[in-house]
Amino acid sequence: MSQHRSMSTSAPVLPVPELDPIPGAVQAAGLSWPRAVLRTSRPRQWPKNLLVFAAPVAAADRGRIEGLGGALTAFAVFTLASCAIYFVNDVADAERDRCHPVKCTRPVASGALAERHALGVAVACLLLSATAALTVGSAGLAACVIGYLVLTVLYSTTLKHLPVLELSVLASGFVLRALGGAAAADVAPSGWFVLVCSLGALLVAISKRYTELAGLGPAAGRHRPCLRGYTPAGLRRAQRAVSVAMIGAYLSWALLNGSPWAVGWHLVTVLPLAAALLRFDRLTERATMARVEDLIIRDGPMLGCELVWLVLFVAAGTT
Incomplete structure (x- = not known):
């Protein structure tokens, strides 16, 4: 009888709700496999590979743009190579990304x-x-391409933690795209062209x-250790100094590019x-979590400046 009373008055066992340690993971977990693969390949980053067309267009002579077929292949080569790096990086950074307010949904x-x-897709x-x-x-x-892959692997393993040096390595990936496109199109880029791309x-x-x-x-240093070596004011000064240097290098290229009729x-x-x-400069001045790529391709005035520049630039090579 006492045993029955003890059992009847014992506290009920309540189910323990499962906690989601990753903000936004419920939505991300619902992704289909193809969509997850596509998201990991970073389609919004693919436009940076359009740099492979810079040298052929810049070297156009009175409407003749040589080597477009080679440049198209170079675009595919760098897009696939960069996608492989994204997959590998996401695997290597998975634990840190889970603590990031945005990257946790990768x-x-x-x-x-x-x-x-992810590693299998990277190999493919x-x-x-x-x-x-x-x-x-x-x-x-x-x-x-080999140089790009080697530098990117070194960056992902060690160099990304070294302030200043990591900026140079990150920038070199863009320059190698431009040089790769020039090589595939069999176009010899000028030194000023390379300097503009580098800046x-x-x-x-x-x-x-x-x-x-x-x-x-x-919390920036916890998510990316190299950020401990920078200050917002220092980065702003560096950004503006590089912008001025880029304009100067671009002017020099425009005057000395070897095509007098297009000067x-x-x-x-x-x-x-x-203007762009x-x-x-104004867009990046705002403290925001927006990706720099989004600032370049999603802001209306920015897109307007880029479109005007592109039309004039192409006109210079096709008139």
Whole structure:
């Protein structure tokens, strides 16, 4: 009887609710496998590979743009190679990404894409990239892609933790794209052209670090250790100094690019370029978590400046 009373008065066992340690993981976990793969491949980053067309267009002579077929192949090569790096990086950074307010929803970090699957897709992308590079038969393109992969791996493993040096490595990836496109198109880029590309790439790298530092605040160093070596004021000064240097290098290229008939057109393109840089400076000044790529391709005034520059730039090579 006492045993029955004890059992009847015991506290009921309540189910313990499962806690989601990753903000936004419920939504991310619902991704289908193809969608998870596509998200991990970063489609919004693919436009940066359009740099492979810079040298062929810049070297156009009275409407003749040589080597577009090779540049198209270079675009595919760098897109596939960069996708492979994204998959590998997401696997390597999964634990840190799970603590990040935005990156926690990435498919690998949230569990929507298994790590072994991500690595398998990375290998497939590398094989396709190598196959595409072989179709061009350009030693220069192969060297640029190999250099890109080696630098990116070094960056992901060690160099990304070293302030200043990591900016140079990050910027070099953009420059190698431009040089790879030139090699695939069999176009010899001028020194001024390479300098403009280098400064533009460095500008983007500095801006990325500033938006991260300003957006994450005191927690920035935990998510990206190299941010401990920067200050917002220092990054802003560096960004503006590089912008001025880029305008100077671009003017020098416009005057000394070897196509006297196009000098006037190229000088005119400095105006929308300067306007775009001013707009970019204002956009990055805001403390925000927005990606720098979004600032470049989603802001209306910025897109307007870029479109005007592009139309004038192409007109200089096709008139």
